[in-house]
Amino acid sequence: MRIDTIIENARVLTGDPARPVARRIGIWSGRIIGLDEQLDGARAETLLDAGGAVVSPGFNDAHAHSVWFGQTLSELDLAAAMTPEDVYRAVAARAAAGDEAATGQRDWIVASGFNPLGMSGSVDRDALDRAAGGRPVWIKHASGHAYTLGGAGLRLVGIGDGPATDPDGGVIARDEAGRPTGLLEENAMRIVQDVLLPDPVAAIEEALGRASAQYAREGLTSVTDAGIAGGWIGHSPREFAAYQGARDRGLLRTRMQAMVVLDALHDLGGHRDDPDAIGLGAGIRSGVGDEWLQIGPVKVFTDGSLLGATAAMTEDYAHDHGNHGYLQGDPDEMRARVLRAAAGGWALALHAIGDAAVDFALDLIDEAQRLHGVGPMPSRIEHGGVVRPDQLDRMAALGVVLVPQARFIAEYGDGMAARLGAERTRRSYPAASVLRAGGLLAGSSDRPVAPGAPLPIVQALVERVTESGAPYGPDERLTVEQAMRVCTAGSAEATGWGGQKGVIAPGMLADLVVLGDDPHAVPVDRIGAIDVVATIVGGEAVHGALSAR
Template sequence: MVSIVGLCADLVLVNGKVVTVDAEDSIVEAVAVNNGRILAIGSTSEVMELAGEGTEVLDLGGKTVLPGMIDTHTHPSGAAARFGAIDCRSPPINSIKEILDLVAEKVAEVEPGGWIRCVNYNDIKLVERRHITRWELDDVAPENPVFVSKETGHLYVANSEAFELAGVSKDTPDPPGGKIDRTEEGELTGLLYETAGRLVSNLIPPQSVSMLTEGLRQVWNQFAEWGITTTHDASGHKCAVKAYRRLLDEGHRKVRVLLMMRRRLEDGTDVLSSLESLGMESGFGDDWLKFMSLKIMGDGSGSGGSAAVYTQQHRGMKDLGLMVTSPEEMKELTARAHNAGIRVSIHSIGDRGIDAALDAIEEAQRQNPIPDMRHRIEHNSCCTPKQLKRIKELKVTPSSSIGYMYGIGDDYVENFGPERLRWLHPHKTMQDMGIVAGGNNDYAVTSYSPFVQIYEAVARKTRTGQLVSPNEAIGIMDAIRLYTWNGAYLGKEEDIKGSIETGKLADMIVIDRDILTIPPEEIKDVKVLTTIVDGMIVYNR
């Protein structure tokens, strides 16, 4: 038994199968916890020696224990802000008519001129397999501005009332990093790509801190049910930080958060300048809320066909895609952040977009070599051997959206085509090259537990059963590691979390079956029975 001498346990988990995810993938029977930390691991008899009169004993009855799940790229505050909007996610929504009916119902509930928001929309999952048009939205909401967001958050549809309020007409030029879709005659279709969406969305009244706090409470409850004990927020902003702080002050401590702060707020505030002036470096904060990096939007969306690629895409704009942030500006921002001791997390989905991000990181390191910065590529979707070699050389840490494979994998299959799919989320190759990658499903872009995502890393199947690059499949222990130790490494926290080892934070989950021995098709059905954060039980099924 490995233990801290002289301490008595607050909580012991006994008679189980504890998958520690340590360097040897050790499996033990029991764990002891004291003051939010792992006190000991070992056999049941050994651990029970640390139990005292006030120790809570959790008899696992042979159940499996894993380290708490670490999802390395989510949008909790964005998900919280979606509560109250019309949910268009498919399933259960199957058609444009159903969406229009929901908009019409909402029109009857709000005053004329009141905004109507629709979220989680995806054209490819509808029976019509096309986008809603502004004219269809006009028919059901002639006096209300309507703004529809695709589930990826990179593509939008607005109606005529919304365009009129925004001052957008057929003569409005495309903004940098965006595109306004038009008919052959130049009329607005309603469709907006990337930054063009801000022409309208900036007019929508923002959520208050109180509303975000209540929404986040629901998100944290969902995460606890899924076994997520740490998440990396990929869209950190001041109201979200206030809401996180408010929940912590209330004692609602279910999820630890690492922040990727947006580089610019809606009001134009340059966040990087503020961070520089404060002397803020990556790692500032505590074990519950910590600043990790500057978030830079690189290219567009693989689902929507706006990712930056070298050969034409088959969806959306059907071209080489968009750079939301120009390569020149990306280099300037990355160098500034790097020199200030701030890591960067660069959204990069297409191969051309990944190269642009790597160019920026490489230039920053050339000018000022700093070891172990662990700059990040977010999503890292279409990543060929050329990019993988550079990632390895630059010691970049990718947060791979392998979780996309289930929810929007069919979109990617259609958009990228078979040749590029060979290098979609290439986890086996990254593993063989010694690249440490984390995993995510970009919640709430897709909304599945980490076990669906782990299933994807093992099975490589979309929700309709399409097999995608099976030669990039990895084994179950390696897939678990994506969401535990590797996730901790991406946050520079592998010394305090990611495995069940003495002295580490007591973040663990109990699951309903032995994930190491069940058939691969069952992995996605794994349910969490108990979630423990900081040594406290925060969820019981």
């Protein structure tokens, strides 16, 4: 038998309990055809020598924002800003450089990665105007749930200095005199987007290319974009077409799945016997596509963010008595639209960070499954900033995947713990208790809200320590083996690709990562620093290379 490729001299960590290690991998037509003795007698067009390197299943990020991330790679980066003065200096430098064309927003200075949590003082709109020389400034918060604008920007999007009505599910922050401060939370961000979006399709394609190239360098072979084409997270009504264009142009080095935002779905006609439903034209729904590009669940925002103290809790925030967050819309209206999406055949991915929002999301999924059956791929709870034990049991019973972000703990854990208090911190972004309850757990980043390289995420799942080194829910720590599985096979199952990828076994897609060391063998605090030697998708190297012979 003649096949395409055999990788030899490898330390293969298969992720398959039935056969955890191997030395050789055979690949044909983009899939794994056999291991070790299963390849006896086979001849390959290409023999690759791994040189004793570790080969693992490729990593899958079940929740990222690829277009947004790709855009940040050309925007002003404020991730290192620790004081308002740091922000002003960076804005002034960008204004002096005069390179607004890099962001695609004429005359605007666009910045990303801003994290006000722990910053000494607040950014002042008038100081922003002075730093920018009068140009409008648009600062995107790292949480993804707020913007900060200077006064010039506020005026251009129609927010004056007088009284203004907050939009449903959003806040226009004001000072004691009632003057807008420049901070726009949650649905108030749409005011900016209504003026500055949509982005050109070609620009979205380029952003996807930049993101995908970085994914490949980090060992990611599959990524799910958690919200396109609508709402405050989308960039254009044609966003999936941009994904298709990026694929046609050869810009995608990783497999991609995209969630369409609930707002982008519209009424569907049909026979009188068909259920009342919303969806995309021609009844397109979750599952359309192939192993390279696919439409995933519908993305639904039920509440806000933990960093912004807008996530819906059953109890007040520890640092802000009287505030327990809020849902992002009228509950009855959200329920009606979600059920109509389920009637149209959509799997559900519900952003729910506070435990009150998790209750609401689980009620919706439960009702949708009773009325319309289980969707074409698993339904999901995105984030789970605070999850009670009874909710974990209910998730397991319903087959709902939890998609938390362990890297949030390493980046923002001290501030989150201060908002939650000790008891809720123990239940925050759970991992081990999900597995103990028999639930499904997926690895993800929410990039660019937090850094997205997968090996540091594995480390964060094992360590669970904050940026200051304090333990954060230590009972939720995973073993290295569990963490590796969560970020490979777990994410594959979450996205409907269980049994197709995430494990190195015959019949699986040949998505592999070659590592400079074994994550199980190095000290835990060194896992994130392991070198990614090569990334292979469908049997083809998209980053690095192995020696051919």
